[in-house]
Amino acid sequence: MAKHWWKALAVILLIYTIIAGFTIDIPIIGTNQQSSRGLFFHVPMWMCMYTMFSISVANSLLYLTKYDLKRDALAGAAGSVGVFFGILGFCTGTLWATYTWGGTITGDAKQQLTAVALLIYMAYLVLRMSIPDIDKRARISAVFNIFAFALLIPLTYIIPRMVDSLHPGAAGSPTFASKDTDGGMKAVLYPAFIGWVLLSVWIYTLVVRYKKLELKNIFK
Numbered sequence: 425m426a427k428h429w430w431k432a433l434a435v436i437l438l439i440y441t442i443i444a445g446f447t448i449d450i451p452i453i454g455t456n457q458q459s460s461r462g463l464f465f466h467v468p469m470w471m472c473m474y475t476m477f478s479i480s481v482a483n484s485l486l487y488l489t490k491y492d493l494k495r496d497a498l499a500g501a502a503g504s505v506g507v508f509f510g511i512l513g514f515c516t517g518t519l520w521a522t523y524t525w526g527g528t529i530t531g532d533a534k535q536q537l538t539a540v541a542l543l544i545y546m547a548y549l550v551l552r553m554s555i556p557d558i559d560k561r562a563r564i565s566a567v568f569n570i571f572a573f574a575l576l577i578p579l580t581y582i583i584p585r586m587v588d589s590l591h592p593g594a595a596g597s598p599t600f601a602s603k604d605t606d607g608g609m610k611a612v613l614y615p616a617f618i619g620w621v622l623l624s625v626w627i628y629t630l631v632v633r634y635k636k637l638e639l640k641n642i643f644k
Contacts, residue, residue, distance in 0.1 A: 430622055437619030441465075444612045451609070462520040464612050468620035469513030470580075475621055476506030476628060477545070481573040484566035493642045496562035499569060500552050501631040507549060509624055510542045534584040541579040544572045 445464035480502035487495035517535065522528045529535070548568055555561035636643040 431626055434619050434622035434626060437615045438623060441612060441616040441619055445616070448608045448612060460609075462516060463609065464616045466513060466516040466520055467613070468616050469509050469516060471617050472509035472620050472624035473506050473513055474576075476502045476509060476624055477573055477576060479628070480506060481569055484569040487562060487566050491562075493558065493562055493639075496566065497635045497639055497642060498632060499566065500549075501635050502628055503545060503548055503552075503569065505624060505628045505631055507542065507545050508627075510538075510545065514538060514542060533587045534580075537579045537584055541572075541576055544575060548572050 441464055445461055450458070450460050480499045483495045483499035483502065486492070487499065514535075517538075518528045521530060521532075521535070548565065551568055552561060552565050555564060
């Protein structure tokens with residue numbers, strides 16, 4: 425049981441995040457009003473996505489150095505979990521936009537470029553399913569994964585900060601300042617980051633366990 429302490433911590437932190445996230449007093453910021461509570465759920469989804477995509481590309485790089493098919497399987501598992509949390513991040517963001525931007529799907533650069541990044545990673549998963557030869561699939565998927573990760577940060581972070589956008593952090597749109605995220609919000613947000621990321625790792629380990637059962641000849 426001792427080795428599963430982090431799972432218990434994830435559950436405790438997420439219960440705390442959900443309860444405190446909906447009950448604490450928060451600053452009323454412009455049109456955000458009470459929707460600022462979405463910060464505790466929307467932003468951590470991206471942290472989970474970045475974590476999983478980092479694990480995925482790391483395993484792809486390791487595969488290309490040693491051609492160990494276990495690394496390819498681990499890369500695919502992390503990529504699928506990353507896409508899952510990316511979709512959650514996009515959905516929570518569009519829900520938040522409905523109340524603050526006046527529309528669910530807008531022409532906002534951050535929203536559009538994030539959708540492009542997610543589509544690239546979805547293409548990565550489709551690519552993995554479309555090549556029957558396991559060695560060929562591993563090589564092509566590894567290269568594509570590196571390409572996808574190289575585009576991830578520019579598409580979701582760098583370019584949106586260089587253009588006008590309704591999203592916080594973009595040019596002409598200040599990010600949440602210290603006065604906007606007071607001590608009470610930070611006391612929920614930081615544990616939320618840890619709790620959600622631990623949950624993503626937990627899900628990843630479950631997917632890996634499934635892969636080990638599916639690919640017994642690889643995971644010997």
